[in-house]
Amino acid sequence: MRRYWSIAVFSFILSFLSLSSPAAGEPAEAPATLLSAIRYWPDQNSTRIVFELSNPTTYFDKYLSGPDRVYIDLHHTFIAGNITPIEIGNGIVKQVRTGQHDKQTVRVVLELTGAADYKISPLTSPDRLVLDVYRETMGGQILNLSPSMQTIVIDPGHGGKDPGATGKRGLMEKDIVLDVGLRLKRLVKDRLGANVIMTREKDVFIPLGERTAIANSKGADLFVSIHANSSRRVGARGVETYLLGKATDKDAMDTALRENSATEKSFDDLQFILTDLLTTAKKDESLRLAYYVQGNIVDRLESRYKAVNLGIKQAPFFVLVNAKMPSILAEISFISNPDEEKFLARGEYRQEIAEAIFEGLKRYIQSTPMLAQPGEAQAR
Ligand SMILES: [Zn+2]
Structure with missing residues (x-):
């Protein structure tokens, strides 16, 4: 299976901010990026999920099997309120769950129906992260x-x-x-x-x-x-x-x-x-x-x-x-x-x-x- 690993390289300054934790009693430093919405387009052979962001951010992604899933940590990001789990169920992605993993990290977990390939592309104007998930096939192509x-x-x-x-x-x-x-x-x-x-x-x-x-x-x-x-x-x-x-x-x-x-x-x-x-x-x-x-x-x-x-x-x-x-x-x-x-x-x-x-x-x-x-x- 070919997987796509990519790390966005936008927030060079944000990485410094994360080193200075706030002193007790001070308000926690606000993460820089807001995840405002998740949109998705399922079809027969792939699913596109778009994370709308207020600013560019860095992330870390990993594929896990047994059961097959992908998680993505968005650094220095917060979500306003709760985003309820999204049930996709098109035979590739079962569910997308999103939560504030810690003060500075939003974790997205995609539960898959089986082995899959995926690709993450950070895009700008507006800032967003685009995640494409494919059925496991030849080199990511259907x-x-x-x-x-x-x-x-x-x-x-x-x-x-x-x-x-x-x-x-x-x-x-x-x-x-x-x-x-x-x-x-x-x-x-x-x-x-x-x-x-x-x-x-x-x-x-x-x-x-x-x-x-x-x-x-x-x-x-x-x-x-x-x-x-x-x-x-x-x-x-x-x-x-x-x-x-x-x-x-x-x-x-x-x-x-x-x-x-x-x-x-x-x-x-x-x-x-x-x-x-x-x-x-x-x-x-x-x-x-x-x-x-x-x-x-x-x-x-x-x-x-x-x-x-x-x-x-x-x-x-x-x-x-x-x-x-x-x-x-x-x-x-x-x-x-x-x-x-x-x-x-x-x-x-x-x-x-x-x-x-x-x-x-x-x-x-x-x-x-x-x-x-x-x-x-x-x-x-
Ligand atoms: Zn025989």
Whole structure:
């Protein structure tokens, strides 16, 4: 998240005044600035809040999380009477509270609905402080999806009678990937405003061929299948992202065979379908998408969880066959590895993975000029 830190530098004289506290019995020295009014303009992707001042003043601002909020201390400032809390509630800012924190400081607290970027600009004639709060997006700009980037399909692997891989402690792939998928859905909806289609939202069996059929029939723009890996080698661990193609190596082939086990199609069928389809598949775009998703998962899990980067690979995954949009399959960790199974059991770890996939999707879209257009929210 990029935050904007800025300190106004107007009141060089006022800073001297604050050093001399009044002697007992003397009237307190009046702060120099009056905060006379707060005005605000909420809209869909940003909120502008304006603090009207009698003079320029210095301030200090800080972003805090858990819950997300911003506080701003206006130095040498007082408010006349009480300013009642302002309820904004546009999905970015919940409430703005203002109070005389001490004799010389007015504190403003913005309670946010979630992570946000903000920017403070001191303006003159008349003197005021302008605070713009944005949904957390790319570098403080709103990411507007173009009409051609509106639908993202999230495909949690397996489900129902097909549990996928199972860990030594009994953790099932189908449950883990559903949870990660639902977390990802929330992020994509909240932060990109894109339409999300889940191939499943509960523990049901969906044939592999139906999953891309759903994506195609809705004219989806991206397809992301989420899986947990498994290997006979207990020590195998790490993250890899696949696109459709002929198997890169033996491990990739084993992974595809296991992930394809829910289809009655034979391997020969698949190879045949593949040679037929590979020329039309959006391979370059799938590779770029894989690059962003893989990179972000590894970056996020590397130091804290010692994630191993197994790279981007190809293999004949039946679930990716027929996809008419860029499509990838992420193997988020090895459920067969005792350490990684332990991590996968934690909600915190699954959230990290969902955030990382989200970040990868966002950067993919951001790097596709035809798909992402910077918003106009800042240009007021
Ligand atoms: Zn799987």
